[in-house]
Amino acid sequence: MRRVESMLLAIQLKHEINYPVSASKILEALTAASCQETFCYERAELLGDAYLKWVVSRFLFLKYPQKHEGQLTRMRQQMVSNMVLYQYALGKGLQSYIQADRFAPSRWAAPGVLPVFDEDTKDGDSFLFDEDKSLSDNKAGQDHLGDGYEDQGIEDGELESDSGSYRVLSSKTLADVVEALIGVYYVEGGKNAANHLMKWIGILVGFEDKATEGMIRPSNVSESILRSVDFDALEGALNIKSKDRGLLVEAITHASRPSSGVSCYQRLEFVGDAVLDHLITKHLFFTYTNLPPGRLTDLRAAAVNNENFARVAVKHKLHVHLRHGSTALEKQIRDFVKEVQEELLKPGFNSFGLGDCKAPKVLGDIVESIAGAIFLDSGQDTAVVWKVFQPLLHPMVTPETLPMHPVRELQERCQQQAEGLEYKATRSGNLATVEVFIDGIQTGVAQNPQKKMAQKLAARNALAILKEKEAAEAKEKAEENGKKKNGNQTFTRQTLNDICLRRNWPMPSYRCVNEGGPAHAKRFTFAVRVNTTDRGWTDECVGEPMPSVKKAKDSAAVLLLELLNKLYS
DSSP, rough: HHHHHHHHHHHHHHHHHSSSOOOHHHHHHHBBBGOSSSSSSSHHHHHHHHHHHHHHHHHHHHHHOOOHHHHHHOOOHHHHHHHHHHHHHHHGGGGGGGBOOOTTTTOOOOOOOOOOOOOOGGSOOOOOOOOOTTOOOOOTTTTTOOOOOOOOOSOSSSSSSSSSOOOOOOHHHHHHHHHHHHHHHHHHHHHHHHHHHHHTOOOOOOOOOOGGGGSSSSOOOOHHHHHHHHHHHHHHHHHHHOSOOOHHHHHBBBBTSOOSOOOOHHHHHHHHHHHHHHHHHHHHHHTTTTOHHHHHHHHHHHHHHHHHHHHHHHHOOOOOOOOOOHHHHHHHHHHHHHHHHHHHHHHHHHOOTTSSSSOHHHHHHHHHHHHHHHHHHTTSHHHHHHHHEEEEHSSSSOOOOOOOOHHHHHHHHHHHHHOOEEOOOOOOOOEEEEEEEEEEEEEEEEEEHHEEEEEEEEHHHHHHHHHHHHHHHHHHHHHHHHHHTTTOOOOOOHHHHHHHTTTTTOEEEEEEEEESSSSGEEEEEEEEEETTTTTTEOOOOOOOBBSHHHHHHHHHHHHHHHHHHHOOO
């Protein structure tokens, strides 16, 4: 009955939106992962988020031709932030349709039947919406970072419940459902369906096709500047023949270039970034239809990032066409190009933005600005952009080649092992030093001009040390198991203790002889002796250096057992 009730709500919402889309898909967009159903809105939300970003970016770019990239970015933020989408959702009453709770038969009541109220479970302070103080528009996680929004729409005590039947929904959940509905409508009916849903919800960013024709004016670049660009090489690398070459000139012009009547690439970068994000997300969504939402998010983050785009620029020699006037930038580009060329020599290697050298932002920017130029030059045809960029982005990240960021890998490992993880960062001059501590012990350290890069390298070093230690312990364990299989008894402290008990001797006396080695690879050496009743104290037996106190004592105990065997055999 719960599923029937949920489906009826989805059908009701479908009628309100008034567009022919499957009710089962609408139900998917309304179902949170917390319901523990076989479907949820997270995949559709990812697609809807990218589509919404593209449509709004295109709208702002065309409507405000005099605004620079920073202004456009702020305006987009004001239009698509989680808090704004949350308000749109409230305006349409979407909170009444969302399925966010796992089905519990004991709490379910048929329509028209009053629920049983338990005084013991009554919550004196009930809210329809809770405050979500960690909302962020930067999903992927990136690391996973971003500016928060605080939901203050409903104050404490404004709604009082006498039945405990109110649900708690965060404002982020409502914002996610809006994006998921956009994604579902895009999947079911393309951009027309998605635009219809956006218009219904209140996001008015649509243009009639004819209305955009006069918004894109031909560029006005002098012949002398056009002659200074090697269009044969640039268009050859892109495999295109542009109609308005002035757009390409703008796409490769950095702000450091002395003004010569050509705008810098930042506006084109703004729209190109959104176009590529939408196209790559769409490609991943439809290619990996059975991939869980978390893995799909990781794929998107690995494919859509400045570091990866910078490597695309170097691989296809787009960086040689960059028009700039900065000596420092030239050196950064030269160092990065050298690293990428070394990467390309390694068979099957692709860092997907997780290399050891921080890419100059300008290299990723020009890939996005070139995408923006092609988008405008083709009459805003995203199919043309994808036809150009799909081969440029090859090989694209796949679930099999997806690298995990070292910081995230170390964090997940420590969580699984219930180990405390801490980073300590210091800066001396131009170098940032980051140390990794696991359970208070320094396990990795690295230096780099960029703090984030130093953290990544330190995490990578820590992982290498941990994996080496785990391999050594696994090898030692395998050797011990081999001895047992061959019939050789493995002697330990317990064996020695048993002998002492049988002979009524005092327990063995252990002492630490030495403790040395670096903090992340300590070695312990122990000695042991026993006071026999008939022969007095035995000689002290010193064991081998071991990675733990227990193993060091075992090593010493084995030697003492051998000595006792000689004395009493």
